[in-house]
Structure formats: C-alpha cells, structure tokens
C-alpha cells in the first residue's frame with residue numbers, strides 16, 4: 093500500500109508542470125509598452141492611433157468580429173452592453189446561478205432585476221432547459237456565462253432568444269479564443285463581454301472588451317465609455333468614464349501574440365486532461381458539447397463522486413490531489429444565492445422601492461444543482477494546468493488512482 097503524499101508519502105509527480113507548453117512574450121509586452129510610452133498617447137482618446145485602437149483591431153480580427161471596444165474591465169463591459177440595449181428599470185435579465193458576482197451585479201447596476209437560473213450539472217454553464225420557465229413579460233435579455241472549462245449551449249440559448257425576442261450578452265470573462273460551431277465565443281449573441289483582469293488567460297492586470305456585430309451598438313458603446321460624448325452624429329448615451337490606458341493595451345497586444353499559439357495548445361491539452369479524468373475511478377470530466385470547435389478555458393474543472401470514494405469528502409480529496417501533484421485544487425465560486433460578494437439588496441443605491449429590494453434579494457433563488465456542485469463535487473485548478481503536455485496528463489490519472497486505492501487512509505480521519 094502506497095502512502096499518500098498528504099500523509100507524508102512520496103508524491104506522484106514532483107514538478108509536474110515544470111515542462112509547460114504555454115508560451116509567453118514578455119519581450120513583446122515590453123516593446124509595446126515602450127512604444128506606448130514614447131508615443132505620448134497614453135489614453136484611449138477617440139480617433140487617435142493608440143495602442144488601444146491597435147488592440148481593438150487585432151482582437152476583433154482574431155475573433156472574426158465586426159467591432160471591438162476596449163473598456164475598463166469585464167464588469168463595466170456587461171453594464172455598458174445592457175445600457176446600450178436600453179435595459180433598465182422594470183426589466184429582467186436571466187443569468188446563471190454559478191458565476192462571478194459581476195454577471196448579476198451589472199444587472200442591478202442598471203436598475204434591472206437579475207433572474208437567477210440553475211446550471212447544467214455536466215457543464216456548469218446555465219441550464220438552457222430552465223431558461224424558458226424563467227421568462228416573464230419583463231424579460232429583456234439572457235447573459236450566458238462560458239464558465240471555467242465549458243461553453244454554454246449557444247444553439248439552444250439563441251433559439252430561445254430568437255423565439256422570445258430577447259437579447260443575448262455572452263459573458264466571456266472565462267474564455268478567450270474559444271470557438272462554438274465555427275464562430276468565436278462572444279460573436280454569437282448581441283455582445284461578447286471579455287475581462288482582462290489579472291487571473292485571466294489574456295490579462296493586463298485590469299481591462300475589458302466588448303465584441304459586437306452591429307455598428308450602432310458600437311457607437312453607443314464608445315459614447316458611453318467616453319462620458320456620453322457624441323462620437324457619431326446622432327448617437328450618444330449619458331455615461332461616465334470607462335476608458336482603459338494605452339499601457340494596458342500594450343500588454344494585451346503582447347499577450348494576444350502569445351495566445352495565437354496558446355489557443356490551440358490549451359484546447360489540445362485540455363482534451364488530454366479530460367481523457368485522463370475519464371480514465372480515473374470515481375471522477376468525471378465535464379461534458380464537452382459536440383458544437384465546441386475549440387475550448388480555451390480559464391480553469392480546468394472535473395467532478396468528484398463522493399459515493400464512489402465510499403463517502404470521502406471532496407475537500408479531503410482535493411487536499412490529497414494537491415499534495416500528489418504539487419498543484420492547488422479548489423472548488424468553484426460560491427453560487428449566487430450564498431455568495432459572500434453578492435448582496436445588492438443592502439446597497440442604498442438599489443433601494444428604489446420595497447418591490448425592487450425584494451426582487452434582487454439573493455435568497456429568492458434556489459439553486460440546488462449549483463450548490464451541490466460547489467459543496468460536494470467540483471475540483472478546479474487554474475489555467476496553468478493547460479500547459480501540461482498530453483504525454484504527462486497520465487499523472488493526473490495516476491494520482492487519482494492512488495487516492496482511490498488508498499482512500500481508507502483518509503476516510504474517517
């Protein structure tokens with residue numbers, strides 16, 4: 093019987109991810125940063141040949157999108173998209189129960205009501221079967237999130253949206269460069285909203301972008317990011333300042349260069365990791381929809397089955413796996429009905445009236461699937477794992493087999 097690493101035994105892999113296939117281009121990031129500095133154009137002022145304008149062109153082309161607009165972050169992108177669609181007081185927007193709080197908070201920030209829907213237990217993205225039942229005469233939009241390691245079922249979501257005359261804003265904060273049935277994630281709905289925050293695949297510390305195919309939307313977005321100025325005759329939307337700096341855009345340009353290579357690597361290696369999970373006992377990969385042409389994930393997730401491990405707690409399993417592979421494994425975000433960072437009803441700005449206060453109270457919602465996954469099943473690690481070459485993926489299987497075979501060392505501790 094082998095001793096588990098979390099009990100002092102020898103780990104399955106030491107320096108498992110040392111040989112990491114992901115490429116980075118700090119040389120280009122520095123070069124573009126210096127170019128931005130020397131140009132003296134440090135902001136994203138309309139009409140200037142800025143680093144931001146350059147990145148917007150490149151990001152739109154990379155995703156085969158008609159338009160791209162950079163903004164401050166992936167929360168403001170959602171808010172600005174909603175306001176472009178004139179969504180506000182009296183409107184409802186459907187969002188998934190498992191996501192970062194921004195997806196729902198942005199809806200409150202335009203004084204609309206987030207209608208929170210449970211997730212598909214096999215992809216962790218919004219369950220399209222539950223969307224229809226959540227639609228009311230006040231529903232204006234759906235915000236599917238391409239969460240962690242899967243894309244939301246865009247075929248069904250777009251079908252529902254077309255039938256019920258709803259807008260779709262794809263929250264792509266977790267996916268940069270994924271492709272659904274030949275179309276880039278973020279170009280299928282009315283908007284694609286991206287975050288370039290520190291933890292993301294492409295990041296500049298902070299930052300965000302909207303992709304859109306409709307020219308009027310584009311001019312409304314650029315008006316909003318620049319204090320409501322009229323950037324095209326007759327098109328303006330009252331707003332604040334949501335502009336990014338050229339220094340962020342310079343870094344994004346360098347990151348995008350690396351991502352051109354990494355996108356295919358992440359997809360290929362992600363599939364190898366899924367296979368490694370499929371080959372291991374008591375665990376299951378997330379379901380990859382056949383429409384997924386390319387999956388560029390923010391995090392790798394699989395599902396643990398406590399019964400198969402004779403009642404072992406998922407926390408114990410994650411700790412044991414982290415020790416075997418020298419890599420931290422964690423759980424998902426807290427579902428929105430329990431989230432420590434989603435409590436919009438407490439904010440005076442949202443106290444429009446008693447009805448609204450109740451309507452945005454997170455405890456209104458029951459999300460049994462999201463809660464079960466979060467508490468009992470999810471095993472998640474950040475995107476660094478996608479650098480693992482396919483011939484090293486078996487270490488993941490080996491580690492799980494070892495924990496499974498030696499589970500009685502841990503059960504009841």
Ligand SMILES: Cc1ncc(COP(=O)(O)O)c(C=O)c1O
Pocket residue numbers: 165166167168191192194195237263265266286287288289299300
């Ligand atoms: C799903 C999702 N949507 C939106 C956001 C907001 O992005 P940002 O942090 O850039 O505001 C995040 C950030 O992590 C996210 O994970």
